[in-house]
Amino acid sequence: MSQLNKSKPYTIFNQSCYGLLDIADNSIDALITDPPYGISFQNHAWDKQLPQKQIWSDCLRVLKSGAFGLVFSSVRLMHRLMVDLEDCGFIIKDVLFWVYLNGMPKSRDIALDIDKELGIESKVVGKYNYVQGYKKDGAQNYYADNTKFKYEPSSELALHYKGAGLGLKPAYEPIILIQKPIEKGLTVAQNIIKYGTGALNLEKTRIPYAPGESKVGHNPHPEGRVSANIIRTDTLEDGYDKFFTIPKVRQHAEEFNNHPTLKPVDLMHHLVKLVSFDNQMILDPFMGSGSTGVACIALNRYFVGFELEENYYKIAQKRLQMAVQSKSSSLF
Numbered sequence: 001m002s003q004l005n006k007s008k009p010y011t012i013f014n015q016s017c018y019g020l021l022d023i024a025d026n027s028i029d030a031l032i033t034d035p036p037y038g039i040s041f042q043n044h045a046w047d048k049q050l051p052q053k054q055i056w057s058d059c060l061r062v063l064k065s066g067a068f069g070l071v072f073s074s075v076r077l078m079h080r081l082m083v084d085l086e087d088c089g090f091i092i093k094d095v096l097f098w099v100y101l102n103g104m105p106k107s108r109d110i111a112l113d114i115d116k117e118l119g120i121e122s123k124v125v126g127k128y129n130y131v132q133g134y135k136k137d138g139a140q141n142y143y144a145d146n147t148k149f150k151y152e153p154s155s156e157l158a159l160h161y162k163g164a165g166l167g168l169k170p171a172y173e174p175i176i177l178i179q180k181p182i183e184k185g186l187t188v189a190q191n192i193i194k195y196g197t198g199a200l201n202l203e204k205t206r207i208p209y210a211p212g213e214s215k216v217g218h219n220p221h222p223e224g225r226v227s228a229n230i231i232r233t234d235t236l237e238d239g240y241d242k243f244f245t246i247p248k249v250r251q252h253a254e255e256f257n258n259h260p261t262l263k264p265v266d267l268m269h270h271l272v273k274l275v276s277f278d279n280q281m282i283l284d285p286f287m288g289s290g291s292t293g294v295a296c297i298a299l300n301r302y303f304v305g306f307e308l309e310e311n312y313y314k315i316a317q318k319r320l321q322m323a324v325q326s327k328s329s330s331l332f
């Protein structure tokens with residue numbers, strides 16, 4: 001097993017991450033990953049199941065003592081993922097909530113199902129007048145059907161259950177903050193001196209005060225507040241937010257990138273800054289189109305990533321090359 005080569009800003013593998021082959025024990029400073037959620041998102045085969053536990057043992061092996069990790073998850077299955085992480089030796093430190101207001105409610109009107117079950121036709125009350133859908137397989141236009149009819153329940157029983165549904169509008173994604181225990185017998189400071197890991201980089205993720213804000217406690221830090229465990233997408237109405245604010249990214253925001261669960265690079269910047277320091281090595285075993293790596297390059301971190309699917313791997317490769325180029329051109 002080899003030490004990763006720090007003469008290049010990133011190393012990526014088009015292979016399964018299981019075993020984290022080629023990565024030496026205790027060589028990685030932080031883990032940031034957005035693994036399959038196990039919820040069959042848009043029916044993608046790779047999202048059918050949560051990752052097998054083995055990968056978290058592999059991550060524990062390659063991380064340095066005291067290293068932090070951030071693992072994206074879903075509201076429905078984060079509990080299982082957290083148990084897997086804990087079973088494999090990680091400490092659960094926190095759960096960050098990435099809050100957004102533009103999540104799509106997925107529930108349907110169950111009253112219409114009741115009509116159907118009773119063999120009674122629901123009433124047509126108009127047509128939807130908006131474009132509904134998503135861009136399918138890299139298409140230029142929305143895969144849309146705006147000729148859909150609007151229905152209302154007809155039967156007495158269905159009217160009783162009018163508007164009943166099965167779930168709330170999703171408005172946050174959990175991100176599990178974990179830590180590999182610091183080395184036995186060492187204090188946090190001793191662990192940092194030995195490995196460079198063991199603390200969060202709170203200094204670089206502070207939230208600046210609002211312009212003119214005066215009442216910020218008896219000993220305000222010049223750079224702002226300590227970053228909270230809530231990350232928002234929408235600012236409050238007074239235009240200032242005490243949380244870090246990052247919008248959700250549209251699918252196909254980059255022409256060539258059709259990854260269905262693309263994460264905003266601004267969000268990845270914040271997360272990379274939180275769990276690592278300059279020149280450290282970050283691992284993403286489920287890199288997809290490489291958003292973690294793009295943020296690492298901009299922030300002077302080294303990156304190692306794995307992606308099983310060749311088309312996503314190639315997109316990541318292109319994005320990482322572009323990130324390196326834009327960084328080197330900004331130096332002149």
Ligand SMILES: C[S@@+](CC[C@H](N)C(=O)[O-])C[C@H]1O[C@@H](n2cnc3c(N)ncnc32)[C@H](O)[C@@H]1O
Binds near residue numbers: 037259262285289306
């Ligand atoms: C949720 S996506 C990551 C998306 C990424 N955050 C982005 O911004 O593009 C998870 C990725 O893990 C990949 N994957 C699934 N199983 C894998 C495995 N065993 N090894 C490596 N990659 C895997 C999937 O192909 C998918 O692209």
